[in-house]
Amino acid sequence: MIEIEKRLQRLNERLAYTCDIFADKSNAALGLLKSRLKDYLLQSASMDLGEQRRALLDLEEFFAASEEKLDADLTPMDKVRIVRHPQRICLRDILENVYDNYTEIGSMDEHSIDPSMVIARAYITRTRGKRTFNQSVMIIGHEKGHGEDFRNGGSAKPWGNAKALHYMQVAETENIPVHTFVFTPGSYPVEDTPGAAQQIAANIYAMASLRVPVISVISEGGSGGAEAIGLADRRLMLSHGYYSVISPEGAAAIEGRLRGNQRADADLVETCATRMKITAADNLRMGYIDHIIQEPNLGARPFHYDFFRSLRQELLRVTDEVSISVRGLPPIRSLRLRSRRKRAGRGLDFEKAYVRWNLPPSAQIRLVNKRHSKYRVLSRDAAPDNTPVSRRFSAVWQETGWSLYSHFMHDMLQKRRQKVAEYVDEVKSEWTLFFERILSPWNKLLDKIVGASERVNRETMRKLTELSEWDNNLVQRGGNWIYVSSRAREDRAVSCPNSQVHGCLDLWAPDLYGEFAGVCPNCGHHFPMEYQWYLHNVFDQGSIFEFAADVESGNPLHMEEFGSKLEEAKRKSGHKSSCMVFEARINDARLVVAMLIADFRGGTVGAAEGEKFIRAAERASRKRVPFLAYTHGTAGIRIQEGTNGLIQMPRCTMAVRRYIDAGGLYIVCYDTNSYAGPVASFLGCSPYQFGIRSANVGFAGPGVIAETTGIAPPPHYHNVYKALARGHIQGIWDRREMRFNLSRALLTMGGRNLYYR
Amino acid sequence: MSGGKHKILIANRGEIAVRIARACLKLGRDFVCIYTAEDAQSGHVRLAREYGAQKGLYRVSSYHDANELLAVADDSGADALHPGYGFFAEDYRFARRVQRRKRPLIFIGPSWQVIRDLGDKINTKRLARSLGVPTVPGSDKPIYDEMEAEKFARTIYEFQLRQGIEHPVVLVKASAGGGGMGIEEVHDIDLFRSIFRRIRNYAARQFKDEGVLIEQRIRDFNHLEVQILAERDCANVVHFGTRNCSIQSTGLQKRLEAAPGFDSKTLPYNFDADQLLENITRHSLVMAREVRYDSIGTWEWIVARDGSAYLMEVNTRIQVENGVSAAITRIRGEKGVDLIAEQIRTALGQPLGYTQADISFAGVGLEYRIIAEDPEHRFTPWVGRIDNFRWQERDWLDLYTHVPRDCPYDIPTEFDPNLALGIVWGQNLEQARAHGREFLDGLILEGQSQNGDELKSNVRFLRAKTDEVLSF
Amino acid sequence: MLDISALLEEIKNSPYAEMSVCAPHSGRIRFAPDLKEGLILSGPQGDFAEKPGTLLAHIERERNPRPITCPERGELVAVRRELDGQFVEAGTELLQFRHFLSRQEVEKRILQKALHLFLAPERARYYFVPAKDIKIKTAGPRSVFVHDGEELFIMSRMKRETPLPYHGPEGVIYAVYFSHAANVESATPLIGVCPPDMLPQVEEVVLRVQTEWPERS
Incomplete structure (x- = not known):
């Protein structure tokens, strides 16, 4: 009797769960389930125990069949509801059911620096022949905790991500693989030190070259929060999960142009979820995950023990594969891999095929290189490169040429030249000393005869009273700017936003946008200026050479209306993407610059922008010149490109990492407003980030913060001064002194030859 | 011109406003005065009430706000503007705005280029030297580099010692400064650098120009x-x-x-x-x-x-x-x-x-x-x-x-x-x-x-x- | 002895402050279209007063229209419509509104009668001496106990500053009536000091106002 009650209870729960998943949508199969359960309840009173059992069995079978049918009908938004459901498996379930033993590090329920980020050391016991092995793993993942409030839905705070980074580095020291579990709707968007964006950037930067295998499993991959622990050698995804640049609600809010507390209607959210291509199957097709782990119908819940077994097998398989693929000599590697794959096809039990997971140093280097090449080719199809074939061909030759030249000049020649120079220097100084000693009595005698003081005096007199040589054109004095904004042609006054606080008087537009370079002379507020201002006033005149201009922003997800909006942006701006990459000189020092233009779709970054950024970093690397990322403004990753855009976070950060590791100087300069993905990755990872005064730098805008945290941030929350105080950036530059500051930065940070250490 | 009817906005207060108004009366010109709440009792207000034009007196929020002056000029129909002294008298940007705006006014003073060029000490000094006009011994171009500046200051110092000046003093002054602003004396050459830096920063902040001159101080x-x-x-x-x-x-x-x-x-x-x-x-x-x-x-x-x-x-x-x-x-x-x-x-x-x-x-x-x-x-x-x-x-x-x-x-x-x-x-x-x-x-x-x-x-x-x- | 009830009654009889909005500078005025007598106006709102009050008018000077918003909440009494579209001089009164006193303001009004007021001797700007200023900024004015003859203020006029000692009974500074941004007319109160023996009475004022004053939203 109790047993029947329990089974009935289970069915009730299953029905409730299913209803939750399908929300308020009417569904025939769902209706049938409801009525069948109701019928059973009505009839069961008149049944004897045996009949009840039989009827219940029928009902259970019917449930299973219906669930299978319903599973096939799941829309992307239903899947979003699945991963957010409190009954969804969580990290704790995985720790208990997938691993053989584990110790939680630094947390006990709500007693944790961030209960939404859980770290654990665990091991898996495997055998080879008669021997058993305990294989250690570092486990890092978001914990949603079946709806426990303090878990914050798996939305990790900056310090939670910092903890994650710390233990990735511990894993590196201990030479054990890292398994990360992404169960997050997104990062908690607060700027408190270490700061959401800056910490994610630090994580991605570190993971780019972490010298141990990293396997990530994605259930809920919500934008930047997911990338904070999601960069991996193999990325697995649960079949009912989603991986997206923004939540469907967020996308709908942007799509529907909603403000404040307005909510998007369900249909629009549903449409957005579908259009954004966020499911496992979509992401596999686009290449952003490597493998899908099939879940039970309607998603894995804690009682799906078979699922945990298959998850365990998958984890073993790919961790093995990553280790094998970099270990030993190349022919043996591929042989082993091939034979394993063949055996796996025949049903090899990975529990009984122990493979070592710790890597020798040479394999570590191969591992990192492989990771970089893996990401380098991602999202290729999402950004059409319309460079003519002939030019592309010659570019390859050129690039090889630069590489060889740089290698010759800097690596081979420079070292020798330095030695010679040192030697010559020493000889010279000896020589001068020698001569001085010989000549000094003569000079003294000469002075006595001619009257040296008289001679010197006349010279000094001339120096102090007569016109000296001076090339006034070299100095940017008195607001003589080469480029002057078109706004400087209007005869009108402009109010400074700080006039209430600082009593600034209205400014005349021709003064403000002309001579003052958009800076309020009273309070120093920087009005936004066009990117052309920087182009022409910061770099040497005529020194700008643009490249990769034909890599074009596309519409890889075929979003309705977006195509035409994109064309409009291209037409208006005269650029094919929001990222312009060019070579330039500043006081004759060469450098490569990647610039994000705020006027082009808000400076958002998609596949084309990412590709251009990477090419710029690679060009700077080949030519061995400094690399500047000047952010005229960016609103984040271009959401209309979905994961094609999101993947630029790790891709570009890895390019930066390669460049810096090769000895490059990478400087970032933020202007106007810079938010979200780019700051949380390839911009925020620079050790030298500067903000133009009055700029805002941060993760999420004030509206998003108010909505996700429920607390409205104070005014100027993202201002560069705050960012500096929080340690997010390294300095603040006046726009008018940008050229000077940049030049000085190159001298003080890049050393004598402005490039390589 | 001579015959045309002009109306002159007197963009100043107090004694000079009174004198300009009197001069206007003498020349038979209409004039417009401005005043602030603080200044309602001033003589120039009374003069404007008695002798000023139709629409001849306006209360403004501040004498320092160019927008007020120009808005008043437009509303009153003034076609010329006398800045008096102080306030906007030597502000070339104001003069430029007055001359270049959509409804230009005659600026009663030099052309803005002249104000700009002679308002800059470096420029003036170089101009003087190029014409053989004597100037105070010292630099005549901005020195940005501290080491170079100190070397120069030492030269001036020694130059004075040689002339038999017992306690030589070097002056550091902002090129765009004036009226005792942005100028400091260096009595001890070892303190030069810190003073130089201070004046340079002050000049950059106050005048948006880092140009600094280093000169001998003439005593007595x-x-x-x-x-x-x-x-x-x-x-x-x-x-x-x-x-x-x-x-x-x-x-x-x-x-x-x-x-x-x-x-x-x-x-x-x-x-x-x-x-x-x-x-x-x-x-x-x-x-x-x-x-x-x-x-x-x-x-x-x-x-x-x-x-x-x-x-x-x-x-x-x-x-x-x-x-x-x-x-x-x-x-x-x-x-x-x-x-x-x-x-x-x-x-x-x-x-x-x-x-x-x-x-x-x-x-x-x-x-x-x-x-x-x-x-x-x-x-x-x-x-x-x-x-x-x-x-x-x-x-x-x-x-x-x-x-x-x-x-x-x-x-x-x-x-x-x-x-x-x-x-x-x-x-x-x-x-x-x-x-x-x-x-x-x-x-x-x-x-x-x-x-x-x-x-x-x-x-x-x-x-x-x-x-x-x-x-x- | 202070008759709090009578004072409260008196204020209750006219619970308003008549306020006016003047042109901050010269320019052409355009009143907001829906401005009607009797309209309820709001002052700046939000946790940080970041949302401006009701839009009253735009004043345009040199092709730069600037919004004029309501500084306090209240009820619109009169609009000088004849100025609409006209060029006005700085300081011209544009409209009048009735501001319903808040609890804090009532408290302040009654306390002005209870506290010992120290008056400005001359028309000037005033500051606290740095040591006190820091204490007041960090811990509030009530953290400062003043004695007769103690140097408390700096009086600033004609770009020159002179120290100004406090004279009166000793006690804590209960209220500050000036801000360093504005000139203070002579004989207007600078601070209200509460001598220790008056504290119970002052506390009673606060309590009575808290309980008896209806806050209007």
């Missing part, structure tokens, strides 16, 4: 000025002689001026004073012609005790002390020269109507700046109400004031407590001094502060200084 000098006037088309440039403005407050604010610059007939000097005055006048004219000067302006000189003169700066505006030069000037032998009227006339495009040959000089003029302040306590301004302000009218006296005489007047706390200018004239220095003493002794100036303290003024100080005037 007299402050001389050459008054220049040029027609709009720069063809006719004349001078109105020299002034000596060496009697100043501890804060280096002028208190008593005399014209001409020296009086070699009465007083002994270590050098040929007449030759010196002739030299600085000649140099000033050469420069004015070179920059195509096109309005009224003053070339400021410092003269050391050995008689060497150095050009300091050029003031591209009417000055407070213009009246003292006018007092000794005769055009075709006629008295009653009004330099402000001449400035307005030429700015509106009228030809001068006379040449240097028509200008002659007679006697000695003294100008007293009557200020409510306490000379015995570092010239601390005095605040309160003026109850009684009277003087005796004389034919050798001109007195300019914005303080009303028929009612009590509260001195506004927002501005310097200047009350009046008294200009006396005498056939020679002796008579001028005597007239000065007579004027000061007969002056009645009474008032009370809120605490019941009696009015403090610098009249006694001026009386004592009258004996020293022009001696060096």
Whole structure:
């Protein structure tokens, strides 16, 4: 009797769960389930125990069949509801059911620096022949905790991500693989030190070259929060999960142009979820995950023990594969891999095929290189490169040429030249000393005869009273700017936003946008200026050479209306993407610059922008010149490109990492407003980030913060001064002194030859 | 032009506004005055009420807000603007805006390019040197590099030591500064760098320009000025002689001026004073012609005790002390020269109507700046109400004031407590001094502060200084 | 002895402050279209007063229209419509509104009668001496206990500053009536000091106002 009650209870729960998943949508199969359960309840009173059992069995079978049918009908938004459901498996379930033993590090329920980020050391016991092995793993993942409030839905705070980074580095020291579990709707968007964006950037930067295998499993991959622990050698995804640049609600809010507390209607959210291509199957097709782990119908819940077994097998398989693929000599590697794959096809039990997971140093280097090449080719199809074939061909030759030249000049020649120079220097100084000693009595005698003081005096007199040589054109004095904004042609006054606080008087537009370079002379507020201002006033005149201009922003997800909006942006701006990459000189020092233009779709970054950024970093690397990322403004990753855009976070950060590791100087300069993905990755990872005064730098805008945290941030929350105080950036530059500051930065940070250490 | 009807906005307050308004009346021009809430009692407001044009008086939020002035100019229909001194008088950006806006106005002052070029000390100094005009020993271009600057300062230091100066001093000053702002003395060369850095930062902050000059400080000098006037088309440039403005407050604010610059007939000097005055006048004219000067302006000189003169700066505006030069000037032998009227006339495009040959000089003029302040306590301004302000009218006296005489007047706390200018004239220095003493002794100036303290003024100080005037 | 009830009654009889909005500078005025007498106006709102009050008018000067918003909440009494579209001088009164006193303001009004007021001797700007200023900024004015003859203020006028000692009974500074940004007319109160023996009475005022004053939203 109790047993029947329990089974009935289970069915009730299953029905409730299913209803939750399908929300308020009417569904025939769902209706049938409801009525069948109701019928059973009505009839069961008149049944004897045996009949009840039989009827219940029928009902259970019917449930299973219906669930299978319903599973096939799941829309992307239903899947979003699945991963957010409190009954969804969580990290704790995985720790208990997938691993053989584990110790939680630094947390006990709500007693944790961030209960939404859980770290654990665990091991898996495997055998080879008669021997058993305990294989250690570092486990890092978001914990949603079946709806426990303090878990914050798996939305990790900056310090939670910092903890994650710390233990990735511990894993590196201990030479054990890292398994990360992404169960997050997104990062908690607060700027408190270490700061959401800056910490994610630090994580991605570190993971780019972490010298141990990293396997990530994605259930809920919500934008930047997911990338904070999601960069991996193999990325697995649960079949009912989603991986997206923004939540469907967020996308709908942007799509529907909603403000404040307005909510998007369900249909629009549903449409957005579908259009954004966020499911496992979509992401596999686009290449952003490597493998899908099939879940039970309607998603894995804690009682799906078979699922945990298959998850365990998958984890073993790919961790093995990553280790094998970099270990030993190349022919043996591929042989082993091939034979394993063949055996796996025949049903090899990975529990009984122990493979070592710790890597020798040479394999570590191969591992990192492989990771970089893996990401380098991602999202290729999402950004059409319309460079003519002939030019592309010659570019390859050129690039090889630069590489060889740089290698010759800097690596081979420079070292020798330095030695010679040192030697010559020493000889010279000896020589001068020698001569001085010989000549000094003569000079003294000469002075006595001619009257040296008289001679010197006349010279000094001339120096102090007569016109000296001076090339006034070299100095940017008195607001003589080469480029002057078109706004400087209007005869009108402009109010400074700080006039209430600082009593600034209205400014005349021709003064403000002309001579003052958009800076309020009273309070120093920087009005936004066009990117052309920087182009022409910061770099040497005529020194700008643009490249990769034909890599074009596309519409890889075929979003309705977006195509035409994109064309409009291209037409208006005269650029094919929001990222312009060019070579330039500043006081004759060469450098490569990647610039994000705020006027082009808000400076958002998609596949084309990412590709251009990477090419710029690679060009700077080949030519061995400094690399500047000047952010005229960016609103984040271009959401209309979905994961094609999101993947630029790790891709570009890895390019930066390669460049810096090769000895490059990478400087970032933020202007106007810079938010979200780019700051949380390839911009925020620079050790030298500067903000133009009055700029805002941060993760999420004030509206998003108010909505996700429920607390409205104070005014100027993202201002560069705050960012500096929080340690997010390294300095603040006046726009008018940008050229000077940049030049000085190159001298003080890049050393004598402005490039390589 | 001559015939056209002009309406002039007087973009200033107090004594100079009164004088400009009077000049406008004399020339038969309409004028518009502005005032702030603080300044409602000022004499220029009353004058505008009595004699100003239709739409001739406007209350504004601040004299410092260019937008207010121009909005008022447009609403009142003014087509010319007189900046007076202070406020916008030497602001080339303002002059540029006035001339370049959609509804341009005539700026009664030099063209904005001239204001800009001569407002910059570096530029002025280089211009002077290129014309062989003597300038203070020191740099003539901005030095940005600290090490280079220090090296230069050391050279100046040693240069002074060699000349036998016991305690050499180096001056560091912002190129765009003026009126004692952004200038500092270096007595100990080891402190140079920190002072240099401070001034450079100050200049960058205050004037948006890092340009800094490094100069020898001239000690023990007299402050001389050459008054220049040029027609709009720069063809006719004349001078109105020299002034000596060496009697100043501890804060280096002028208190008593005399014209001409020296009086070699009465007083002994270590050098040929007449030759010196002739030299600085000649140099000033050469420069004015070179920059195509096109309005009224003053070339400021410092003269050391050995008689060497150095050009300091050029003031591209009417000055407070213009009246003292006018007092000794005769055009075709006629008295009653009004330099402000001449400035307005030429700015509106009228030809001068006379040449240097028509200008002659007679006697000695003294100008007293009557200020409510306490000379015995570092010239601390005095605040309160003026109850009684009277003087005796004389034919050798001109007195300019914005303080009303028929009612009590509260001195506004927002501005310097200047009350009046008294200009006396005498056939020679002796008579001028005597007239000065007579004027000061007969002056009645009474008032009370809120605490019941009696009015403090610098009249006694001026009386004592009258004996020293022009001696060096 | 202070009759709090009577004072409260008195204020209750006219629970308004008549306020007016003046042109901050000269320019052409355009009133907001829906401005009607009797309209309820809001002042700046939000946690940081970041949302401006009701839009009253635009004043345009040199082709730069600037919004004029309501500084306090209240009820619109009169609009000088004849100025609509006209060029006005700085300081011209544009409209009047009735501001319903808040609890804090009532408290302040009554306390002005209870506390010992130290008056400005002259028209000038005033500051606290740095040591006190820091304490007041960090811990509030009530953290400062003043004695007779103690140097408390700096009086600033004509760009010169003179120290000004406090005179009166000793006690804590209960209220500050000036801000360093604006000139203070002579004989207007600078601070209200609460001597220790008056504290119970002051506390009663606060309590009575808290309980008896209806806050209007």
